[in-house]
Amino acid sequence: MTSTASPLATLAKESETTFILALFVDLTGKPCAKLVPVEAVEELAREGVGFAGYAAGAMGQEPKDPDIMAIPDPASFTPVPFVKEGLALVHCDPHVEGEPWRFAPRVILRRMIERAAERDLSVYLGAEIEYFLVAKDERGALVTADPSDSAARPCYDARGVTRMFDHLASVSTAMNQLGWGNYANDHEDGNGQFEQNFDYADVLTTADRVITARYLISMLAEQRGMTATFMPKPFGDRTGSGLHMHLSLWKDDEPLFPAADDPRGLGLSELAYQAIAGVLEHASALQALVAPTVNSYKRTGAVATTSGASWAPRVPTYGGNDRTHLVRVPDGNRIELRGGDGSANPYLAAAGAIGAVLDGVERRLDPGAPGGSDDADRAPLPLTLLHAVEALEADPAVSGVLDSVGPDVARYFADLKREEFFTWHSQVSAWEVDHYLTAF
Numbered sequence: 001m002t003s004t005a006s007p008l009a010t011l012a013k014e015s016e017t018t019f020i021l022a023l024f025v026d027l028t029g030k031p032c033a034k035l036v037p038v039e040a041v042e043e044l045a046r047e048g049v050g051f052a053g054y055a056a057g058a059m060g061q062e063p064k065d066p067d068i069m070a071i072p073d074p075a076s077f078t079p080v081p082f083v084k085e086g087l088a089l090v091h092c093d094p095h096v097e098g099e100p101w102r103f104a105p106r107v108i109l110r111r112m113i114e115r116a117a118e119r120d121l122s123v124y125l126g127a128e129i130e131y132f133l134v135a136k137d138e139r140g141a142l143v144t145a146d147p148s149d150s151a152a153r154p155c156y157d158a159r160g161v162t163r164m165f166d167h168l169a170s171v172s173t174a175m176n177q178l179g180w181g182n183y184a185n186d187h188e189d190g191n192g193q194f195e196q197n198f199d200y201a202d203v204l205t206t207a208d209r210v211i212t213a214r215y216l217i218s219m220l221a222e223q224r225g226m227t228a229t230f231m232p233k234p235f236g237d238r239t240g241s242g243l244h245m246h247l248s249l250w251k252d253d254e255p256l257f258p259a260a261d262d263p264r265g266l267g268l269s270e271l272a273y274q275a276i277a278g279v280l281e282h283a284s285a286l287q288a289l290v291a292p293t294v295n296s297y298k299r300t301g302a303v304a305t306t307s308g309a310s311w312a313p314r315v316p317t318y319g320g321n322d323r324t325h326l327v328r329v330p331d332g333n334r335i336e337l338r339g340g341d342g343s344a345n346p347y348l349a350a351a352g353a354i355g356a357v358l359d360g361v362e363r364r365l366d367p368g369a370p371g372g373s374d375d376a377d378r379a380p381l382p383l384t385l386l387h388a389v390e391a392l393e394a395d396p397a398v399s400g401v402l403d404s405v406g407p408d409v410a411r412y413f414a415d416l417k418r419e420e421f422f423t424w425h426s427q428v429s430a431w432e433v434d435h436y437l438t439a440f
Helices: 007-014 038-047 106-117 160-161 165-177 203-222 272-280 285-290 296-300 346-362 385-393 396-402 411-424 430-436
Strands: 019-025 030-039 049-051 068-072 088-094 124-134 142-144 184-187 195-196 227-229 241-251 327-331 335-336
Touching: 007 038, 007 088, 019 038, 019 068, 019 195, 019 203, 030 049, 030 203, 038 068, 049 241, 088 106, 088 203, 106 124, 106 203, 106 346, 106 396, 124 203, 124 346, 160 165, 160 184, 165 184, 165 195, 165 203, 184 411, 203 227, 203 285, 241 272, 241 346, 272 285, 272 327, 272 346, 285 346, 285 385, 285 396, 285 411, 296 385, 346 396, 385 396, 385 411, 396 411
Parallel strands: 019 088
Antiparallel strands: 019 030, 049 068, 068 088, 124 142, 124 195, 124 227, 124 241, 184 195, 241 335, 327 335
């Protein structure tokens, strides 16, 4: 390398990288990548790498459209030798004909970060990643990867964590070597369900890390003959997997949420309450972004599970350290949005949350007094993906997030999700056969 090497080339050399995954996700969260040898790193840094957008997935393109060029963001460069020696990945911003592509989730999140910055606000985010480790039995049925993980109340079980020590430790070690600050790894409420936590960061960094973590967890699980799934509800009788987001607003490196004198008793500033009110105001539309699959509503619609609770909000309320709320306030530093699940695209989920928060702040909305999860004054969250899509289309603030870079993205996303719902609805299920075959 010469002294004029690009930042990306310098990072690759310092980390002894031999191949780079140039990666972006489509609107559904599918990770798309090309494997670029380090010998071509300068070309990658200068021009990006091309993709046929229609083939890549939900990117707002048809076969006739020009290439999507994935332009790498060197700040996101992440060596992943834990997967393959010499491998790294870099998150990219898709462009078309030299302009940021309006259908690209990372580009949409960047725009919402800019909107916050226009108000002298910085957004920080923490994310809790929950997932199941599964396998298939000889009949092809989905089962827990650890056959001994069958306790009636498996949450936090020391034995369940220990049996999965090798997998959990490999993910934890990877996170810490990358400087993410992994601070806890636990068995969650469902048999076969786990969570691995890392420190919060600026919102774009955290969204990138969620995508990277899913990749790492999936690949390291595969190395041990397991499948890691972020599907919200892979088992009908077990707790579903969430993607809880801890959000805060800052200005000039100072947090704006804490307040010593809070008459409502949660230790929050008026700005924080305005942010909460924005989330509650747009909760139904937000569900289309934070719970974006048919399966998502098997999680939020669950009344209980074999372990005793669903841990998923059903009504848009807020309160203190109470996990039944859509917006939980663990302390005065942040608010936790609990509506998201493992299928959420972190860029769109975060962008939607920012849009709702900014609307609450700009309109100085008031969330009212902290309320219980049975608050009769609030309509329940959408019952299905179709209901959530309809709420999205009726909400200019949240649909406007999708259209923040350019037009027609909200319409495209709504059509995509509506088609997903009706494709699922057209299938004949075992439940229907059991209930209707000889009922008439």
